[in-house]
Amino acid sequence: MYGIPAVRPSTFIGGDRHGPLWDCRGINALVAMLISLWVPLKEIVLKGGLFVRGLMVEVIVKELPERPRPGEKVQLPNGETIRVRHVGIPWLLPPKKVCNDPECPWHGHLSVRDQVFTVVVERVHGRTATVIHEWLHYDPKYKRYERRRKKMHVRVPPCIDVKPGDIVYISETRPLGKTVRHVVIGKREDVTEVKSQVLRLEQQQ
Numbered sequence: 185m186y187g188i189p190a191v192r193p194s195t196f197i198g199g200d201r202h203g204p205l206w207d208c209r210g211i212n213a214l215v216a217m218l219i220s221l222w223v224p225l226k227e228i229v230l231k232g233g234l235f236v237r238g239l240m241v242e243v244i245v246k247e248l249p250e251r252p253r254p255g256e257k258v259q260l261p262n263g264e265t266i267r268v269r270h271v272g273i274p275w276l277l278p279p280k281k282v283c284n285d286p287e288c289p290w291h292g293h294l295s296v297r298d299q300v301f302t303v304v305v306e307r308v309h310g311r312t313a314t315v316i317h318e319w320l321h322y323d324p325k326y327k328r329y330e331r332r333r334k335k336m337h338v339r340v341p342p343c344i345d346v347k348p349g350d351i352v353y354i355s356e357t358r359p360l361g362k363t364v365r366h367v368v369i370g371k372r373e374d375v376t377e378v379k380s381q382v383l384r385l386e387q388q389q
């Protein structure tokens with residue numbers, strides 16, 4: 185296993201007639217495990233993946249002249265290279281800005297789930313915003329729709345600027361705080377040409 189020769193029982197140091205003092209096979213396995221783990225561990229430490237939220241030193245945001253494509257690599261002023269990810273929603277385009285926040289769905293490693301809500305921003309406080317989600321719920325007894333609304337706390341990545349009154353798209357993600365389970369993934373203008381036509385047709389109806 186792992187190409188490391190097992191220590192023979194005759195080479196043990198110390199011990200008594202019941203057996204060696206240390207179980208060398210266990211130590212061997214531990215060393216082999218550490219060696220095999222070292223490469224991914226180094227990668228995680230270098231990319232800041234092990235940092236707890238709030239421990240990151242500085243958040244850098246760079247504005248690009250053109251909107252980047254998913255998969256494109258962008259160099260930040262501090263020399264860091266950021267790869268623009270694809271969040272998995274085909275009609276949503278990445279923001280024009282690039283950040284180095286590990287908790288960004290586009291430039292960090294925060295994965296989002298496939299349900300997207302269209303919400304209105306009510307208040308922005310730092311990296312979090314309060315949004316209002318309104319939808320129609322069908323009541324089968326009265327055969328009509330009723331209005332429902334819910335306030336939610338969402339995370340705002342540094343590369344997306346939101347202000348009260350904005351219409352933004354949010355998606356569910358892992359819990360990021362006591363009440364934060366959603367993240368802003370884009371604004372109304374960050375959609376493809378086809379999607380904006382669909383939105384225009386929906387508004388006309």
Ligand SMILES: [Zn+2]
Binds near residue numbers: 281291
């Ligand atoms: Zn970002």
